[in-house]
Amino acid sequence: MLTRTPQPEEASAVVDDAPVTGGQASPWRLIWRRFRKHRLALVGAVIVLLAYFVVVFAEILAPASPSAVDEKHTYAPPQIVKVDLxxxxxxxxxxxxxxxxxxxxTFEQIHTVDPDKRIPLKFLAKGxxxxxxxxxxxxxxxxxxxxADQKVYFLGSDRSGRDMLxxxxxxxxxxxxxxxxxxxVSFLLGLFFGGISGYFGGKPDLTIQRIIEFLMSIPTLPLWLSLSAAVPDEWGPLARYFAITTILSVIGWTGLARVVRGRFFSLREEDFVTAARLDGCSRPRIIFRHMVPSMSSHVIASLTMAVPGMIxxxxxxxFLGLGLQSPAVSWGVLLQxxxxxxxxxSAPWLLIPGVAVFVTVLAMNFVGDGLRDSADPYK
Structure with missing residues (x-):
């Protein structure tokens, strides 16, 4: 039975749904093509982008000040937005x-939504x-x-009458x-120690790996709590913010260092690294000019997977009272x-910050999983 051999232009057209014109596709373009096929990763990317959009424009998007107290509306239930046409x-x-x-x-205030009272709403309201x-x-x-004198609580209020949304x-x-x-910070630490361990090997590799194994053998949560408990209580919100960030970074660099070490082991014997070494390139140039760009996609995927752990x-x-404290506002503080x-x-809407944590962390895990699969050249 005779079969027709496809022409070269036909063969190139079926390699991908979007053929590349004008030359070979770059690695980043190939990663984007594989990433687009990961539906959950795309949905997660949209959620993450929306979350950081909220972070940038929090003052405008928030209907009120997060510290505005109203003792007349403590534990007020959520109000539903309705439309009148x-x-x-x-x-x-x-x-x-x-x-x-x-x-x-109990002398406790009980708030009941009254259908006879209407509070008109609008966009770009003054507050x-x-x-x-x-x-x-x-x-x-x-x-x-x-x-502006009328209060609206779309997600209810807390014990001080502050707007939860x-x-x-x-x-x-x-x-x-x-x-x-x-x-x-974890990226800098992981790239530095992982690069030294993977490029030089020998005693530096043995020493760094024993330190990493020691840190990874300690249960993470007790280590977090012990270090955060050492932070003085008189420190302000900004100082505690940087202290908590430092604690998370010092512990979280070990996984990335393992990834960087493995990639350096596989890349240091490649032909382009050997050619750069024979050409007289210095070690810093070989590392940062040739080896690090070759594994950037894998590093980015590992960093994306590390962000949910930090959050x-x-x-x-x-939540346990050893991190940020009021008047600082974070999802953990709200869950206290x-x-x-x-x-x-009596006020189940106080659990809504937990829903925000769950959705954001799940979306970031989807994005990290999609980037990891897309960066795999053998997938």
Whole structure:
């Protein structure tokens, strides 16, 4: 039976859905092509980008100041946004107000959503003043009450009457930035020690690997707690922020160092490294000009997988009272109020920061898994 041999241009067309024109595809373009086929990774990437968009514009997106206290609305339940459509006024948003009563036995305020009370809402509403990025003054929020004196709690309030949605948005700035800063420091430590271990081998490799094995043999959570407990209580929020970041970074560099060491072992015998060595290139040039760019995709995938661990570490320490403390706002600090079962029973919306942690960490794991599979040349 005769078969037709495909022409060269036909063979190249079926290699990929989007053939490359004008030359060979770069490694990054090949990684992007494989990454696009990972649906969960794409969804996770969108969620992560939205999360960091919220971090950048937290002051505008938050409907109120995270520290604004209202004793009249302690543990107020969430208010649902409703839409009123009419021919005369068009599309209007509103939320029902509260009817407040006091329990005669416990003297606790009980808030009930009153369908007869309406609080008109609009976009770019005027509210609490702020300084965007600490520089630009403003008082406009993305969505809120038309009248600034009316309070709206889209995700309820805490024991001090502070808006939970605003605190979750501002808490994302602290929790997500700790992940990035901690991973940046871990990257420098892992690249330095892993590079020395993998390139030189011998006694430097033996010493560094024994240190890594010692750190990895210690249970992570007790080590976090012991180091964070050593932070003085009189330190302010900024000092504790950098202390917690340093603790997470010092412990989290070991995994990346193992990855870098393995890649250096495999690359130092490659032909292009041997050619650079015979050409008289110095060791720093061989490492940073030839070897590090060749494994950048694997390093990025490892860093992406490390960010969720940093976020969970900060959340765990703050939840147990050994990390960030009020008035600092992070997801772990917000979850401290959810430790009391009786409080959670009467105000279950205090667990919403835990949902934010779960969704963000899961999305980052999907992205890291997709990058790791896409960076594998043998997949």
């Amino acid at each position: 009419s021919w005369d006024d068009g599309l209007r948003f509103y939320a029902n107000g509260y009817t407040t009563e006091r329990d005669p036995e 609490d003043s702020y300084h965007l990025w600490g520089l630009i003054p403003g008082d406009r929020h993305l969505f809120g009450a038309v009248h 605003s605190r979750i948005i501002h808490g994302a700035r602290v929790s997500l930035s700790i992940g990035l800063v901690g991973v940046a 969970l570490g900060e959340t765990a320490m703050s 109020e959810a430790q009391n079962i009786r409080t959670v029973e």
